[in-house]
Amino acid sequence: MPLRLRHPRWLAPVTLVLSVLGLADAAYLTFEHYSGSSSLACSDSGAVDCLKVTTSQWSSVAGVPVALLGLLFFVGMTALCLPPVWRRTTPGLDAVRIGAAGVGLLMVFYLLWAEFLKIHAICLWCTGVHVITFVLFFALLFGQILRVPVDDVASAPEPAAGDTQHVE
Amino acid sequence: MATPTGREKLAALQAQQARAARQKKLLAITSAAVVVVLAAVAVFFVVGQNKKDSQDKKAVSAASNAAYIDTVLSIPATTYDAVGHGSANTAPKAISGKALTKAGKPEVLYMGAEFCPYCGMERWSLTAALSRFGTFTGLKSAVSTANDNPANIPTLTYLHAKYTSKYLTFTSYEMADRAGKKLQTPDKASAALFKKYDSGGSIPFIDYGNKAVSVGATYEGASYMQNVSGADVAAKLKDPNSAEAKGIIGAANVITAHLCQLTKGKPSSVCASKGVIQAASGV
Numbered sequence: 001m002p003l004r005l006r007h008p009r010w011l012a013p014v015t016l017v018l019s020v021l022g023l024a025d026a027a028y029l030t031f032e033h034y035s036g037s038s039s040l041a042c043s044d045s046g047a048v049d050c051l052k053v054t055t056s057q058w059s060s061v062a063g064v065p066v067a068l069l070g071l072l073f074f075v076g077m078t079a080l081c082l083p084p085v086w087r088r089t090t091p092g093l094d095a096v097r098i099g100a101a102g103v104g105l106l107m108v109f110y111l112l113w114a115e116f117l118k119i120h121a122i123c124l125w126c127t128g129v130h131v132i133t134f135v136l137f138f139a140l141l142f143g144q145i146l147r148v149p150v151d152d153v154a155s156a157p158e159p160a161a162g163d164t165q166h167v168e
Numbered sequence: 169m170a171t172p173t174g175r176e177k178l179a180a181l182q183a184q185q186a187r188a189a190r191q192k193k194l195l196a197i198t199s200a201a202v203v204v205v206l207a208a209v210a211v212f213f214v215v216g217q218n219k220k221d222s223q224d225k226k227a228v229s230a231a232s233n234a235a236y237i238d239t240v241l242s243i244p245a246t247t248y249d250a251v252g253h254g255s256a257n258t259a260p261k262a263i264s265g266k267a268l269t270k271a272g273k274p275e276v277l278y279m280g281a282e283f284c285p286y287c288g289m290e291r292w293s294l295t296a297a298l299s300r301f302g303t304f305t306g307l308k309s310a311v312s313t314a315n316d317n318p319a320n321i322p323t324l325t326y327l328h329a330k331y332t333s334k335y336l337t338f339t340s341y342e343m344a345d346r347a348g349k350k351l352q353t354p355d356k357a358s359a360a361l362f363k364k365y366d367s368g369g370s371i372p373f374i375d376y377g378n379k380a381v382s383v384g385a386t387y388e389g390a391s392y393m394q395n396v397s398g399a400d401v402a403a404k405l406k407d408p409n410s411a412e413a414k415g416i417i418g419a420a421n422v423i424t425a426h427l428c429q430l431t432k433g434k435p436s437s438v439c440a441s442k443g444v445i446q447a448a449s450g451v
Contacts, residue, residue, distance in 0.1 A: 052317045105205075112209055116216030119317060138202055145194045149187075 004150040011143035012086040015097075015136060019078040022132040026070035029054065029125050033067045042124055053123035058114035066111065070129055073104050077136065094144055101137035108133050220314060223395050227311045227320035230397030234309035237324050239402035240292060241299045241307075247417060248443035250408035253450030254418015256387050260426050263365060265378035270337040274377035274430035278326065279354060279362055281344040283313040286385040287372040288323030289393060292401070293386055293419035294374065295324060300424055300438045301431065302333025309398055313346055318390035322398035327351060335431040343371070377430045386419035421447030 033054060042050030053059065059066055079085065080097050108130045115122050172180070268275045278294065280287030288310070295304065310325040312318075326340035341352045354362065365381045366373045374382045392411045393401060404412035425448035428439035438444060 047315070049315075056317060109208070112212050116212040117219060120216060120220045120315070120319065121317070134205065138198065141198050141201075142195070145191055145198060149184075 005147040007143050008146045015081040018132050018136045019081045023074035023078050025128045026074050029067035030071045033065045049121040050123035052121045056119045098140050101140050104133045105137045224314040231309045231311040236398040236402035237307050240296050251417040252443050252446035254414035256418040256422040259422050260380035260382040262380050268378035273337045275337045277375040278340040280372035282310050282325050282346045283348050284371050285312040285316050285318045285321040288312040288321035289385040289389045290372045291323050292416045296420035297423035301335045305330045318394035320395045321393050376426045380426050387415035389415045
Protein backbone atom coordinates (compact mmCIF):
# COMPACT_ATOMS: atom_id res chain seq x y z
CA MET A 1 0.00 0.00 0.00
CA PRO A 2 1.47 3.44 -0.92
CA LEU A 3 2.55 5.67 1.94
CA ARG A 4 0.40 8.78 2.44
CA LEU A 5 2.36 11.91 3.44
CA ARG A 6 1.33 15.29 4.66
CA HIS A 7 3.22 18.59 4.94
CA PRO A 8 4.17 19.97 8.33
CA ARG A 9 1.47 22.24 9.73
CA TRP A 10 3.60 25.38 9.76
CA LEU A 11 4.23 25.24 6.01
CA ALA A 12 0.93 26.59 4.62
CA PRO A 13 0.63 29.65 6.93
CA VAL A 14 4.36 30.47 6.76
CA THR A 15 4.52 30.37 2.96
CA LEU A 16 1.30 32.37 2.64
CA VAL A 17 2.55 35.09 5.00
CA LEU A 18 5.91 35.25 3.18
CA SER A 19 4.19 35.46 -0.21
CA VAL A 20 1.85 38.24 0.93
CA LEU A 21 4.76 40.20 2.43
CA GLY A 22 6.72 39.77 -0.81
CA LEU A 23 3.66 40.82 -2.79
CA ALA A 24 3.29 44.02 -0.76
CA ASP A 25 7.00 44.85 -1.09
CA ALA A 26 7.06 44.17 -4.84
CA ALA A 27 3.83 46.15 -5.33
CA TYR A 28 5.43 49.14 -3.60
CA LEU A 29 8.55 48.91 -5.76
CA THR A 30 6.41 48.59 -8.91
CA PHE A 31 4.36 51.63 -7.89
CA GLU A 32 7.56 53.59 -7.28
CA HIS A 33 8.97 52.46 -10.62
CA TYR A 34 5.97 53.73 -12.57
CA SER A 35 5.62 56.92 -10.52
CA GLY A 36 9.22 57.98 -11.15
CA SER A 37 10.56 56.82 -7.76
CA SER A 38 9.87 60.31 -6.45
CA SER A 39 8.55 59.14 -3.10
CA LEU A 40 10.82 56.14 -2.50
CA ALA A 41 11.28 55.89 1.27
CA CYS A 42 14.96 55.03 1.42
CA SER A 43 18.42 56.46 1.89
CA ASP A 44 19.85 57.98 -1.28
CA SER A 45 23.55 58.10 -0.56
CA GLY A 46 26.35 55.69 0.23
CA ALA A 47 26.00 51.92 0.14
CA VAL A 48 22.25 51.97 0.72
CA ASP A 49 20.78 53.89 -2.19
CA CYS A 50 17.42 52.63 -3.43
CA LEU A 51 17.09 55.25 -6.16
CA LYS A 52 20.48 54.35 -7.60
CA VAL A 53 19.43 50.70 -7.75
CA THR A 54 15.85 51.14 -8.96
CA THR A 55 16.85 53.55 -11.72
CA SER A 56 19.94 51.65 -12.86
CA GLN A 57 20.21 49.85 -16.18
CA TRP A 58 19.79 46.56 -14.30
CA SER A 59 16.34 47.56 -13.06
CA SER A 60 14.83 46.12 -16.24
CA VAL A 61 15.24 42.78 -18.00
CA ALA A 62 14.50 42.88 -21.74
CA GLY A 63 12.60 46.10 -21.18
CA VAL A 64 10.44 44.68 -18.38
CA PRO A 65 10.99 46.32 -14.97
CA VAL A 66 12.29 43.78 -12.44
CA ALA A 67 9.88 45.30 -9.90
CA LEU A 68 7.01 44.19 -12.15
CA LEU A 69 8.56 40.73 -12.57
CA GLY A 70 8.78 40.52 -8.77
CA LEU A 71 5.15 41.53 -8.46
CA LEU A 72 4.04 38.86 -10.94
CA PHE A 73 6.21 36.29 -9.16
CA PHE A 74 4.60 36.99 -5.79
CA VAL A 75 1.10 37.07 -7.26
CA GLY A 76 1.81 33.56 -8.53
CA MET A 77 3.38 32.39 -5.26
CA THR A 78 0.50 33.82 -3.21
CA ALA A 79 -1.97 31.96 -5.40
CA LEU A 80 0.03 28.74 -5.03
CA CYS A 81 0.25 29.13 -1.25
CA LEU A 82 -3.42 29.79 -0.54
CA PRO A 83 -4.94 27.25 1.91
CA PRO A 84 -7.35 25.73 -0.68
CA VAL A 85 -4.40 25.18 -3.03
CA TRP A 86 -2.33 23.58 -0.26
CA ARG A 87 -5.29 21.19 0.34
CA ARG A 88 -5.26 20.04 -3.26
CA THR A 89 -3.65 16.75 -4.04
CA THR A 90 -2.86 17.63 -7.67
CA PRO A 91 0.30 15.75 -8.67
CA GLY A 92 3.27 17.99 -9.28
CA LEU A 93 1.92 20.99 -7.36
CA ASP A 94 4.76 20.80 -4.82
CA ALA A 95 7.29 20.67 -7.65
CA VAL A 96 5.69 23.75 -9.26
CA ARG A 97 5.91 25.70 -5.98
CA ILE A 98 9.54 24.75 -5.36
CA GLY A 99 10.47 25.24 -9.02
CA ALA A 100 8.89 28.70 -9.11
CA ALA A 101 10.61 29.70 -5.86
CA GLY A 102 13.87 28.35 -7.30
CA VAL A 103 13.51 30.56 -10.36
CA GLY A 104 12.85 33.46 -7.99
CA LEU A 105 16.03 32.62 -6.07
CA LEU A 106 18.07 32.58 -9.30
CA MET A 107 16.68 36.03 -10.10
CA VAL A 108 17.75 37.15 -6.62
CA PHE A 109 21.29 35.99 -7.42
CA TYR A 110 21.28 38.00 -10.65
CA LEU A 111 20.08 41.10 -8.81
CA LEU A 112 22.65 40.68 -6.03
CA TRP A 113 25.35 40.36 -8.70
CA ALA A 114 24.12 43.64 -10.22
CA GLU A 115 23.88 45.41 -6.85
CA PHE A 116 27.24 44.29 -5.47
CA LEU A 117 29.38 44.16 -8.60
CA LYS A 118 27.84 46.69 -10.97
CA ILE A 119 25.80 49.29 -9.10
CA HIS A 120 27.81 49.18 -5.87
CA ALA A 121 24.75 49.98 -3.81
CA ILE A 122 21.86 48.08 -2.31
CA CYS A 123 18.20 48.91 -2.03
CA LEU A 124 16.54 48.03 1.28
CA TRP A 125 13.15 47.32 -0.30
CA CYS A 126 14.79 45.05 -2.87
CA THR A 127 16.75 43.33 -0.11
CA GLY A 128 13.44 42.69 1.64
CA VAL A 129 12.18 40.91 -1.47
CA HIS A 130 15.45 38.96 -1.73
CA VAL A 131 15.28 37.76 1.88
CA ILE A 132 11.62 36.77 1.52
CA THR A 133 12.36 34.82 -1.68
CA PHE A 134 15.30 33.06 0.00
CA VAL A 135 13.27 32.09 3.09
CA LEU A 136 10.28 31.06 0.94
CA PHE A 137 12.37 28.74 -1.22
CA PHE A 138 14.01 27.00 1.71
CA ALA A 139 10.77 26.87 3.71
CA LEU A 140 9.18 25.01 0.78
CA LEU A 141 12.18 22.73 0.50
CA PHE A 142 12.30 21.92 4.21
CA GLY A 143 8.53 21.50 4.22
CA GLN A 144 8.82 18.96 1.44
CA ILE A 145 11.54 17.03 3.23
CA LEU A 146 9.76 17.09 6.59
CA ARG A 147 6.54 15.57 5.29
CA VAL A 148 5.30 12.88 7.66
CA PRO A 149 3.27 9.75 7.00
CA VAL A 150 -0.41 10.30 7.76
CA ASP A 151 -0.45 7.16 9.93
CA ASP A 152 2.25 8.69 12.17
CA VAL A 153 -0.05 11.55 13.04
CA ALA A 154 -3.24 9.52 13.26
CA SER A 155 -3.09 9.75 17.00
CA ALA A 156 -2.24 13.46 16.92
CA PRO A 157 -4.96 16.17 17.18
CA GLU A 158 -7.14 16.85 14.11
CA PRO A 159 -5.12 18.29 11.19
CA ALA A 160 -5.45 21.99 10.45
CA ALA A 161 -7.42 23.19 7.42
CA GLY A 162 -4.25 23.77 5.44
CA ASP A 163 -2.87 20.28 5.91
CA THR A 164 -2.41 18.26 2.76
CA GLN A 165 -2.22 14.59 2.16
CA HIS A 166 -0.05 13.29 -0.60
CA VAL A 167 0.66 9.81 -1.80
CA GLU A 168 4.24 8.73 -2.27
CA MET B 169 -9.10 -5.61 8.64
CA ALA B 170 -6.47 -8.33 9.08
CA THR B 171 -3.92 -7.91 11.84
CA PRO B 172 -0.41 -7.36 10.38
CA THR B 173 1.86 -10.31 10.67
CA GLY B 174 5.24 -10.06 12.39
CA ARG B 175 6.96 -10.01 9.00
CA GLU B 176 4.75 -7.09 7.83
CA LYS B 177 5.42 -5.14 11.04
CA LEU B 178 9.17 -5.66 10.55
CA ALA B 179 8.96 -4.48 6.93
CA ALA B 180 7.00 -1.37 8.01
CA LEU B 181 9.55 -0.62 10.72
CA GLN B 182 12.43 -1.03 8.28
CA ALA B 183 10.69 1.25 5.76
CA GLN B 184 10.13 3.85 8.49
CA GLN B 185 13.79 3.70 9.52
CA ALA B 186 14.95 3.97 5.90
CA ARG B 187 12.65 6.94 5.42
CA ALA B 188 13.94 8.63 8.59
CA ALA B 189 17.54 8.10 7.44
CA ARG B 190 16.76 9.55 4.00
CA GLN B 191 14.99 12.54 5.60
CA LYS B 192 18.00 13.16 7.83
CA LYS B 193 20.31 13.08 4.83
CA LEU B 194 18.12 15.49 2.82
CA LEU B 195 17.90 17.87 5.77
CA ALA B 196 21.70 17.89 6.03
CA ILE B 197 22.06 18.55 2.28
CA THR B 198 19.47 21.35 2.32
CA SER B 199 21.04 22.93 5.40
CA ALA B 200 24.38 22.83 3.60
CA ALA B 201 22.69 24.49 0.60
CA VAL B 202 21.48 27.32 2.86
CA VAL B 203 25.05 27.85 4.06
CA VAL B 204 26.36 27.75 0.45
CA VAL B 205 23.82 30.34 -0.70
CA LEU B 206 24.66 32.67 2.20
CA ALA B 207 28.38 32.17 1.53
CA ALA B 208 27.86 33.00 -2.15
CA VAL B 209 26.11 36.24 -1.19
CA ALA B 210 29.01 37.09 1.13
CA VAL B 211 31.49 36.39 -1.70
CA PHE B 212 29.49 38.67 -4.03
CA PHE B 213 29.63 41.40 -1.42
CA VAL B 214 33.37 41.10 -0.72
CA VAL B 215 34.30 40.89 -4.43
CA GLY B 216 32.05 43.88 -5.19
CA GLN B 217 33.59 45.91 -2.38
CA ASN B 218 37.14 45.08 -3.54
CA LYS B 219 36.27 45.98 -7.13
CA LYS B 220 34.80 49.28 -6.00
CA ASP B 221 37.84 50.11 -3.87
CA SER B 222 40.16 49.22 -6.74
CA GLN B 223 38.22 51.42 -9.22
CA ASP B 224 38.23 54.22 -6.68
CA LYS B 225 42.00 54.07 -6.17
CA LYS B 226 42.58 53.87 -9.92
CA ALA B 227 40.33 56.90 -10.54
CA VAL B 228 42.03 58.99 -7.87
CA SER B 229 45.46 57.98 -9.14
CA ALA B 230 44.52 58.84 -12.74
CA ALA B 231 43.26 62.24 -11.63
CA SER B 232 46.62 63.07 -10.09
CA ASN B 233 47.97 63.54 -13.62
CA ALA B 234 46.44 66.90 -14.51
CA ALA B 235 47.98 67.23 -17.97
CA TYR B 236 44.60 66.63 -19.58
CA ILE B 237 43.35 70.00 -18.38
CA ASP B 238 45.55 71.73 -20.97
CA THR B 239 43.77 69.75 -23.68
CA VAL B 240 40.40 71.10 -22.53
CA LEU B 241 41.77 74.66 -22.63
CA SER B 242 43.21 74.34 -26.11
CA ILE B 243 40.66 72.55 -28.27
CA PRO B 244 41.27 73.72 -31.87
CA ALA B 245 38.59 75.84 -33.57
CA THR B 246 38.45 73.28 -36.37
CA THR B 247 37.40 70.60 -33.88
CA TYR B 248 34.66 72.83 -32.45
CA ASP B 249 33.41 73.45 -35.99
CA ALA B 250 33.57 69.78 -36.93
CA VAL B 251 31.51 68.74 -33.91
CA GLY B 252 28.89 71.50 -33.99
CA HIS B 253 25.91 70.56 -31.86
CA GLY B 254 27.30 67.05 -31.36
CA SER B 255 25.29 64.97 -28.92
CA ALA B 256 24.30 67.80 -26.58
CA ASN B 257 20.87 66.75 -25.41
CA THR B 258 19.72 69.81 -23.52
CA ALA B 259 20.35 73.55 -23.39
CA PRO B 260 20.10 76.34 -20.86
CA LYS B 261 16.53 77.61 -20.46
CA ALA B 262 15.85 81.27 -21.13
CA ILE B 263 14.69 83.33 -18.15
CA SER B 264 13.84 86.99 -17.80
CA GLY B 265 15.56 88.01 -14.60
CA LYS B 266 17.43 91.19 -13.81
CA ALA B 267 20.76 91.09 -15.64
CA LEU B 268 23.46 89.48 -13.54
CA THR B 269 26.67 91.49 -13.82
CA LYS B 270 29.94 91.91 -11.98
CA ALA B 271 32.62 94.53 -12.66
CA GLY B 272 30.47 95.83 -15.50
CA LYS B 273 30.48 92.52 -17.32
CA PRO B 274 27.85 89.79 -17.63
CA GLU B 275 28.36 87.19 -14.92
CA VAL B 276 28.21 83.43 -15.26
CA LEU B 277 27.42 81.72 -11.96
CA TYR B 278 28.28 78.05 -11.43
CA MET B 279 27.19 76.06 -8.37
CA GLY B 280 28.22 72.45 -7.98
CA ALA B 281 30.26 70.04 -5.92
CA GLU B 282 33.28 67.83 -6.45
CA PHE B 283 31.43 64.61 -5.57
CA CYS B 284 28.71 65.25 -8.16
CA PRO B 285 29.12 63.20 -11.39
CA TYR B 286 27.02 65.49 -13.59
CA CYS B 287 28.94 68.52 -12.32
CA GLY B 288 32.05 66.58 -13.33
CA MET B 289 30.74 66.14 -16.87
CA GLU B 290 29.52 69.72 -17.19
CA ARG B 291 32.83 71.24 -16.05
CA TRP B 292 34.57 69.83 -19.15
CA SER B 293 32.18 71.68 -21.47
CA LEU B 294 31.79 74.82 -19.38
CA THR B 295 35.56 75.17 -19.00
CA ALA B 296 36.13 74.64 -22.72
CA ALA B 297 33.44 77.19 -23.58
CA LEU B 298 34.65 79.84 -21.10
CA SER B 299 38.25 79.38 -22.25
CA ARG B 300 37.18 80.74 -25.66
CA PHE B 301 36.37 84.10 -23.97
CA GLY B 302 39.16 84.34 -21.42
CA THR B 303 41.83 82.57 -19.43
CA PHE B 304 41.67 80.11 -16.55
CA THR B 305 44.38 79.59 -13.97
CA GLY B 306 44.40 77.34 -10.92
CA LEU B 307 42.30 74.57 -12.40
CA LYS B 308 43.02 71.23 -10.72
CA SER B 309 42.15 67.71 -11.74
CA ALA B 310 39.45 65.93 -9.78
CA VAL B 311 37.20 62.89 -9.86
CA SER B 312 33.59 62.55 -8.76
CA THR B 313 32.58 60.16 -6.01
CA ALA B 314 32.70 56.39 -6.35
CA ASN B 315 29.41 56.19 -4.42
CA ASP B 316 27.11 57.47 -7.11
CA ASN B 317 25.93 56.37 -10.47
CA PRO B 318 27.78 57.13 -12.69
CA ALA B 319 30.87 56.71 -10.54
CA ASN B 320 34.34 58.23 -10.74
CA ILE B 321 33.84 60.79 -13.51
CA PRO B 322 37.27 62.34 -14.26
CA THR B 323 36.98 66.09 -14.23
CA LEU B 324 38.51 69.33 -12.96
CA THR B 325 37.59 71.52 -10.05
CA TYR B 326 36.99 75.26 -9.82
CA LEU B 327 37.88 75.30 -6.11
CA HIS B 328 41.06 77.37 -6.57
CA ALA B 329 40.45 78.50 -10.16
CA LYS B 330 40.64 82.10 -11.33
CA TYR B 331 39.11 83.32 -14.57
CA THR B 332 39.90 86.53 -16.39
CA SER B 333 38.11 87.81 -19.46
CA LYS B 334 37.36 91.15 -21.04
CA TYR B 335 33.87 89.90 -21.94
CA LEU B 336 32.61 87.98 -18.90
CA THR B 337 33.08 87.30 -15.22
CA PHE B 338 32.81 83.82 -13.81
CA THR B 339 31.83 83.00 -10.23
CA SER B 340 32.00 79.42 -9.06
CA TYR B 341 31.10 77.58 -5.89
CA GLU B 342 32.27 74.03 -5.25
CA MET B 343 29.99 73.50 -2.30
CA ALA B 344 31.38 70.13 -1.18
CA ASP B 345 34.42 67.96 -1.78
CA ARG B 346 34.52 64.42 -3.16
CA ALA B 347 33.52 62.99 0.19
CA GLY B 348 30.62 65.42 0.59
CA LYS B 349 32.45 67.60 3.13
CA LYS B 350 31.44 71.25 2.97
CA LEU B 351 33.76 73.52 0.95
CA GLN B 352 32.56 76.88 -0.38
CA THR B 353 29.42 78.65 0.78
CA PRO B 354 27.60 80.71 -1.85
CA ASP B 355 26.92 84.36 -1.03
CA LYS B 356 23.34 85.42 -0.33
CA ALA B 357 22.61 86.67 -3.84
CA SER B 358 23.88 83.47 -5.46
CA ALA B 359 21.99 81.32 -2.96
CA ALA B 360 18.82 83.29 -3.75
CA LEU B 361 19.23 82.67 -7.49
CA PHE B 362 19.83 78.98 -6.83
CA LYS B 363 16.68 78.79 -4.74
CA LYS B 364 14.63 80.74 -7.29
CA TYR B 365 15.64 78.90 -10.46
CA ASP B 366 16.50 75.46 -9.09
CA SER B 367 13.70 74.62 -6.68
CA GLY B 368 14.75 70.96 -6.61
CA GLY B 369 18.22 71.94 -5.39
CA SER B 370 19.92 69.85 -8.10
CA ILE B 371 23.50 70.49 -9.20
CA PRO B 372 25.20 71.56 -11.33
CA PHE B 373 23.29 74.84 -11.52
CA ILE B 374 24.53 77.49 -13.92
CA ASP B 375 23.06 80.96 -14.33
CA TYR B 376 24.09 82.68 -17.57
CA GLY B 377 23.83 86.36 -16.62
CA ASN B 378 20.23 85.79 -15.53
CA LYS B 379 19.29 85.38 -19.17
CA ALA B 380 19.32 81.60 -19.07
CA VAL B 381 19.85 78.85 -16.50
CA SER B 382 20.75 75.19 -16.67
CA VAL B 383 20.31 72.43 -14.12
CA GLY B 384 22.21 69.21 -14.78
CA ALA B 385 24.65 68.37 -17.53
CA THR B 386 24.19 69.52 -21.14
CA TYR B 387 25.09 66.04 -22.45
CA GLU B 388 24.85 62.47 -21.22
CA GLY B 389 28.38 61.13 -20.76
CA ALA B 390 27.73 58.47 -18.13
CA SER B 391 28.31 55.55 -20.48
CA TYR B 392 31.78 56.61 -21.61
CA MET B 393 33.12 58.75 -18.77
CA GLN B 394 32.79 56.69 -15.62
CA ASN B 395 35.79 54.82 -14.28
CA VAL B 396 38.12 56.11 -17.00
CA SER B 397 41.02 58.52 -16.70
CA GLY B 398 40.94 62.20 -17.62
CA ALA B 399 43.81 61.56 -20.01
CA ASP B 400 41.72 58.94 -21.86
CA VAL B 401 38.79 61.33 -22.21
CA ALA B 402 41.04 64.19 -23.33
CA ALA B 403 42.71 61.97 -25.93
CA LYS B 404 39.31 61.17 -27.46
CA LEU B 405 38.52 64.88 -27.83
CA LYS B 406 40.94 65.02 -30.74
CA ASP B 407 38.57 62.86 -32.80
CA PRO B 408 35.41 64.87 -33.64
CA ASN B 409 33.55 61.62 -34.26
CA SER B 410 34.22 60.13 -30.83
CA ALA B 411 31.39 59.95 -28.29
CA GLU B 412 33.50 62.06 -25.94
CA ALA B 413 34.00 64.86 -28.49
CA LYS B 414 30.37 64.83 -29.57
CA GLY B 415 29.25 65.09 -25.94
CA ILE B 416 31.78 67.44 -24.38
CA ILE B 417 32.55 69.66 -27.37
CA GLY B 418 28.94 69.63 -28.61
CA ALA B 419 27.83 70.84 -25.17
CA ALA B 420 30.68 73.40 -25.15
CA ASN B 421 29.35 74.82 -28.43
CA VAL B 422 25.81 75.02 -27.00
CA ILE B 423 27.14 76.81 -23.91
CA THR B 424 29.29 79.07 -26.10
CA ALA B 425 26.16 80.07 -28.06
CA HIS B 426 24.59 81.24 -24.78
CA LEU B 427 27.75 83.05 -23.71
CA CYS B 428 27.72 84.82 -27.08
CA GLN B 429 24.25 86.18 -26.26
CA LEU B 430 25.74 87.72 -23.11
CA THR B 431 28.76 89.17 -24.93
CA LYS B 432 26.60 90.38 -27.83
CA GLY B 433 28.44 88.22 -30.30
CA LYS B 434 31.98 89.01 -29.20
CA PRO B 435 34.53 87.84 -30.06
CA SER B 436 33.20 87.23 -33.54
CA SER B 437 35.90 84.66 -34.25
CA VAL B 438 34.12 82.49 -31.70
CA CYS B 439 30.50 83.61 -31.93
CA ALA B 440 30.37 83.60 -35.73
CA SER B 441 32.12 80.26 -36.00
CA LYS B 442 30.44 77.40 -37.82
CA GLY B 443 30.29 75.13 -34.75
CA VAL B 444 28.65 77.74 -32.53
CA ILE B 445 26.12 78.76 -35.17
CA GLN B 446 25.22 75.14 -35.74
CA ALA B 447 24.91 74.53 -32.00
CA ALA B 448 22.73 77.64 -31.63
CA SER B 449 20.41 76.46 -34.40
CA GLY B 450 20.33 72.99 -32.84
CA VAL B 451 19.20 74.53 -29.57
